[in-house]
Amino acid sequence: MYSRKAAPRRLERRTLRDLQRLLGPENVLHEPEDVLLYEYDGSVEVARPDCVVFPQTTEQVAGLVQIANRDRVPVVGRGAGTGLSGGALAREGGIVVVFSRMNRILEIDLENQRAVVQPGVVNLDLTKAVEHAGLYFAPDPSSQKACTIGGNVAENAGGPHTLAYGVTTNHVLGLELVLMDGSVVRVGGRTPDTPGYDLTGLLVGSEGTLALVTEITVRLLRAPEAVKTLLAVFDRVDDATATVVEITARAITPAACEMLDGWTLRAVEDFIHAGFPLDAAAVLLIELEGLTEAVEVQAAQVFDVCTRCRAREVRLARDETERQRLWAGRKNAFGAVGRLSPSYYTQDGVIPRTKLPETLHRIEQIGATYGFQIGNVFHAGDGNLHPIILFDSRDPDQFARAVAASTAIMEHCLSVGGALTGEHGVGMEKSELMPRMFTDDDLELMRRVRDVFNPLGLLNPGKILPLGKGCGEIRVQPLPLRSSLPA
Amino acid sequence: MPVAEPPGAQDRSRSSEGPQWEDYARCIHCGLCLNHCPTYRLWGREADSPRGRIRQMLLVDQGQLRLGERFVQHMDRCLDCRACETACPAGVEYGRLIEAARARIEQHYRRPWLERAWRRLFFRTLLPHPQRIAQVARLLRFYQRSGLQRLVRASGLLHLLGVAERERLLPPVDDEFFFSCLGRTFPPLGGRRRARVAFFAGCVAQVLFARLNRATIRVLQANGCEVVVPAGQRCCGALAVHAGVRDVARELAVTNLQAFSVDGFDALVTNAAGCGATLKEYAHLFPLSERARAGAFAARVRDVTEFLAELGLSAPLREVRLRVTFQDSCHLLHGQRIGEAPRRLIRSVPGVELVEMHLADSCCGSAGIYNLTQTEAAFALLREKMGYVRATGADAVLTANPGCMLQLRAGVDLFANDARDPAARPIEVLHVMELLDRARAKD
Ligand SMILES: Cc1cc2nc3c(=O)[nH]c(=O)nc-3n(C[C@H](O)[C@H](O)[C@H](O)COP(=O)(O)OP(=O)(O)OC[C@H]3O[C@@H](n4cnc5c(N)ncnc54)[C@H](O)[C@@H]3O)c2cc1C
Ligand code: SF4
Ligand code: SF4
Numbered sequence: 001m002y003s004r005k006a007a008p009r010r011l012e013r014r015t016l017r018d019l020q021r022l023l024g025p026e027n028v029l030h031e032p033e034d035v036l037l038y039e040y041d042g043s044v045e046v047a048r049p050d051c052v053v054f055p056q057t058t059e060q061v062a063g064l065v066q067i068a069n070r071d072r073v074p075v076v077g078r079g080a081g082t083g084l085s086g087g088a089l090a091r092e093g094g095i096v097v098v099f100s101r102m103n104r105i106l107e108i109d110l111e112n113q114r115a116v117v118q119p120g121v122v123n124l125d126l127t128k129a130v131e132h133a134g135l136y137f138a139p140d141p142s143s144q145k146a147c148t149i150g151g152n153v154a155e156n157a158g159g160p161h162t163l164a165y166g167v168t169t170n171h172v173l174g175l176e177l178v179l180m181d182g183s184v185v186r187v188g189g190r191t192p193d194t195p196g197y198d199l200t201g202l203l204v205g206s207e208g209t210l211a212l213v214t215e216i217t218v219r220l221l222r223a224p225e226a227v228k229t230l231l232a233v234f235d236r237v238d239d240a241t242a243t244v245v246e247i248t249a250r251a252i253t254p255a256a257c258e259m260l261d262g263w264t265l266r267a268v269e270d271f272i273h274a275g276f277p278l279d280a281a282a283v284l285l286i287e288l289e290g291l292t293e294a295v296e297v298q299a300a301q302v303f304d305v306c307t308r309c310r311a312r313e314v315r316l317a318r319d320e321t322e323r324q325r326l327w328a329g330r331k332n333a334f335g336a337v338g339r340l341s342p343s344y345y346t347q348d349g350v351i352p353r354t355k356l357p358e359t360l361h362r363i364e365q366i367g368a369t370y371g372f373q374i375g376n377v378f379h380a381g382d383g384n385l386h387p388i389i390l391f392d393s394r395d396p397d398q399f400a401r402a403v404a405a406s407t408a409i410m411e412h413c414l415s416v417g418g419a420l421t422g423e424h425g426v427g428m429e430k431s432e433l434m435p436r437m438f439t440d441d442d443l444e445l446m447r448r449v450r451d452v453f454n455p456l457g458l459l460n461p462g463k464i465l466p467l468g469k470g471c472g473e474i475r476v477q478p479l480p481l482r483s484s485l486p487a
Numbered sequence: 488m489p490v491a492e493p494p495g496a497q498d499r500s501r502s503s504e505g506p507q508w509e510d511y512a513r514c515i516h517c518g519l520c521l522n523h524c525p526t527y528r529l530w531g532r533e534a535d536s537p538r539g540r541i542r543q544m545l546l547v548d549q550g551q552l553r554l555g556e557r558f559v560q561h562m563d564r565c566l567d568c569r570a571c572e573t574a575c576p577a578g579v580e581y582g583r584l585i586e587a588a589r590a591r592i593e594q595h596y597r598r599p600w601l602e603r604a605w606r607r608l609f610f611r612t613l614l615p616h617p618q619r620i621a622q623v624a625r626l627l628r629f630y631q632r633s634g635l636q637r638l639v640r641a642s643g644l645l646h647l648l649g650v651a652e653r654e655r656l657l658p659p660v661d662d663e664f665f666f667s668c669l670g671r672t673f674p675p676l677g678g679r680r681r682a683r684v685a686f687f688a689g690c691v692a693q694v695l696f697a698r699l700n701r702a703t704i705r706v707l708q709a710n711g712c713e714v715v716v717p718a719g720q721r722c723c724g725a726l727a728v729h730a731g732v733r734d735v736a737r738e739l740a741v742t743n744l745q746a747f748s749v750d751g752f753d754a755l756v757t758n759a760a761g762c763g764a765t766l767k768e769y770a771h772l773f774p775l776s777e778r779a780r781a782g783a784f785a786a787r788v789r790d791v792t793e794f795l796a797e798l799g800l801s802a803p804l805r806e807v808r809l810r811v812t813f814q815d816s817c818h819l820l821h822g823q824r825i826g827e828a829p830r831r832l833i834r835s836v837p838g839v840e841l842v843e844m845h846l847a848d849s850c851c852g853s854a855g856i857y858n859l860t861q862t863e864a865a866f867a868l869l870r871e872k873m874g875y876v877r878a879t880g881a882d883a884v885l886t887a888n889p890g891c892m893l894q895l896r897a898g899v900d901l902f903a904n905d906a907r908d909p910a911a912r913p914i915e916v917l918h919v920m921e922l923l924d925r926a927r928a929k930d
Binding site for chain 2 (some may be wrong): 001033034036037038040042054080081082098100103120122123125128143145147240255258271272282331332333334335336338339343344393
């Protein structure tokens with residue numbers, strides 16, 4: 001079979017046996033042929049677990065965690081495995097707990113606009129279940145048709161509409177958790193502000209390193225009365241970024257403000273046919289939501305800003321179909337670009353919006369230095385960048401250069417006062433970069449918090465906090481590497 | 488025991504046909520397809536998801552995973568519904584990949600003897616031969632009409648054999664087979680000829696869906712089409728392609744390319760989405776150098792809903808008071824990307840109210856012969872589907888593929904026309920063409 005970093009410890013016989021007894025043998029995978037399908041997620045990282053389990057109830061989760069704790073085996077939660085930072089990968093082997101069978105919506109309370117769900121419920125499925133009542137679940141990552149709410153909670157996922165409505169944490173009221181000793185606790189509640197420490201806030205975004213989440217109470221929003229979606233087309237990238245800066249300066253608050261650069265939009269258009277003009281240097285997709293009159297006023301303002309910033313054209317989506325098409329272009333952008341080369345690598349840096357113009361220049365320079373075309377499609381409104389680097393995973397040199405280029409981009413983000421990740425999480429991908437953003441004291445505090453919940457380090461080890469190894473050392477090549485093509 | 492062959496060994500000889508590393512690697516393992524896959528939704532396992540299946544195929548292709556029982560099981564469980572293709576942002580051609588995987592299995596894996604025997608019987612002895620299909624159909628008709636079926640059903644024998652559900656899938660055999668129409672030409676009705684089309688009649692459809700075929704021809708005639716049913720046509724080979732029996736499929740393709748010399752026709756029309764998708768992809772069956780002919784042929788193939796929506800209905804329609812829901816046929820929606828055309832035709836009938844059901848774009852479990860080979864999964868999907876049908880309150884479920892109709896009829900029988908509510912009107916299962924035929928203003 002093929003190589004892997006650090007062979008994980010094999011499970012003891014009794015661990016396996018007890019897991020099988022608890023969950024039924026059909027819900028415990030341990031043959032190499034089966035577990036190798038859990039060594040990947042949406043990222044470029046790879047790590048293989050020893051065993052994969054499919055619990056259906058909170059009690060089963062508690063039981064299996066007890067077994068793992070007793071036998072000192074790592075435990076890693078997994079939703080749909082769409083994560084982009086290797087969060088759901090068993091970096092040190094052990095048990096992957098898949099929540100795909102805990103996917104029931106337990107309660108919908110339309111009057112109080114909230115729902116209680118199991119962690120495996122797919123983000124968009126929740127919205128579909130309540131949209132008949134004019135409600136929806138606000139966090140809208142581009143992966144929302146597949147990713148789970150448990151994964152959203154763990155990564156504190158955001159999306160285009162984060163600009164107006166905030167990230168996942170702003171929509172989670174309470175959680176049921178299984179702690180590493182097997183105890184089941186509840187944090188938060190059914191109302192936004194519960195007394196005591198905000199443990200819900202602490203747990204959201206903890207990437208599965210503090211507890212396994214077994215139930216989530218979420219807030220539902222009422223769909224806006226009016227929505228207007230504008231596509232602004234620019235002949236120069238600088239004009240597009242200047243527009244974003246200006247919209248903010250004028251205190252206009254769009255619900256979403258997304259940018260695609262020329263190279264990316266051509267790749268997307270070729271495949272999705274969203275209606276982006278092929279000769280543009282950049283487009284902005286701006287959405288305004290709210291009361292009908294307010295939206296009208298804002299649309300006029302945005303129109304004005306765009307024209308002043310030399311937009312070539314500002315187009316209004318005429319109907320829902322056209323609006324959906326534009327969004328399809330945005331939401332499928334990664335895949336459409338990825339289509340152009342065997343592998344792609346997406347980054348997730350955050351910068352202050354005012355630094356957008358210079359940052360895009362810097363990214364272009366970095367691309368030239370390392371010999372890559374780097375595409376940009378990102379949440380411009382909150383300065384959350386997603387540069388996409390295309391490379392061929394069969395070529396170790398290209399892989400190394402792709403990593404180096406992306407590190408250089410992250411360093412630039414930090415140097416202009418930004419952050420390592422906007423929404424994809426630290427995972428195993430960026431844990432080694434954490435010291436560049438935080439002091440030893442900062443990290444020590446985080447470590448102490450983790451130790452309260454996860455004293456033995458068995459929950460999702462090797463994530464968020466640095467292991468103290470260099471990037472090159474811990475990275476593994478995406479698999480499979482070889483081609484069956486005759487040379 | 489089956490053995491893993493060296494990477495890509497047998498494919499190299501015809502490397503222009505089989506998928507290459509790039510075709511698998513196009514999958515960027517983003518997972519966006521997962522929740523669109525019926526089998527992933529059923530079991531929640533990566534191995535039964537598009538992403539996991541592609542990974543397994545790639546590893547087998549690379550010689551890093553054994554072509555063994557497990558691999559075969561996960562490939563067999565795929566419906567080949569191609570919902571993942573529609574969901575995929577990276578343009579992975581899943582249909583081609585699974586067909587290649589199945590061809591590989593067919594060549595390099597020894598199935599248990601009983602399975603081998605019936606597969607040979609079905610794909611090689613029966614399907615390519617219209618006379619044999621007719622013989623089997625007569626036997627079946629005798630079973631259904633002589634009272635034998637009632638007797639057998641009542642006896643409990645089927646339950647004993649564990650085939651009670653499958654027996655439900657047995658469709659009623661038509662009184663008059665369609666074979667007699669082969670070689671005939673049907674003139675356009677009501678004025679000038681608007682188009683000249685060749686009609687693709689299907690294989691088992693000729694004995695099970697002769698009435699549907701006739702209805703389709705009537706609708707085409709009424710809308711100004713001259714309809715030619717070329718003699719010498721055979722099964723399209725879809726079932727063989729999906730099962731990986733590519734040599735049989737290729738032979739059938741050659742016969743059909745011969746039978747339908749497409750010159751002089753505006754279109755080659757079929758009322759079976761499964762056949763249409765395969766006919767449109769005939770080129771995949773041939774090496775690159777021999778694809779031109781199949782390509783020209785494919786360019787003329789139209790699903791009948793696609794064709795009529797393009798042409799525009801000219802026949803007057805009378806009112807049909809019916810609340811209906813539409814089940815997308817996978818090989819129409821995901822295989823041919825046609826979703827709007829059948830809906831437009833349905834809405835054009837006065838009096839018809841179209842109520843969309845939840846997950847109309849998800850497979851009903853029919854999937855060719857999936858309901859026979861993977862009965863448990865097929866019925867789990869069907870049961871769920873019937874729940875959504877019922878929720879619409881529709882009097883009829885419409886679809887655009889005979890295979891789906893068989894499955895939906897069984898579904899209506901088993902799960903929807905509930906005995907507990909005898910007052911409720913039974914739900915009908917209709918092809919879109921049957922609705923249009925019903926709405927045809929009789930002259
Ligand atoms: C094409 C594409 C586009 C994307 N776009 C966005 C975007 O716009 N915004 C964004 O924020 N993200 C985006 N992502 C990243 C990803 O979809 C999100 O991080 C998502 O929240 C992950 O959900 P998942 O169910 O796939 O989780 P997984 O990837 O399975 O797991 C993610 C993390 O959650 C943990 N986890 C999962 N379930 C539990 C649980 N029940 N208890 C404890 N821990 C758990 C895992 O251990 C892991 O650390 C995108 C990904 C792709 C492939
Ligand atoms: S073809 Fe259908 S069943 Fe098969 S992997 Fe794709 S979505 Fe799943
Ligand atoms: S959506 Fe496409 S690229 Fe993504 S995992 Fe599925 S098949 Fe692969």
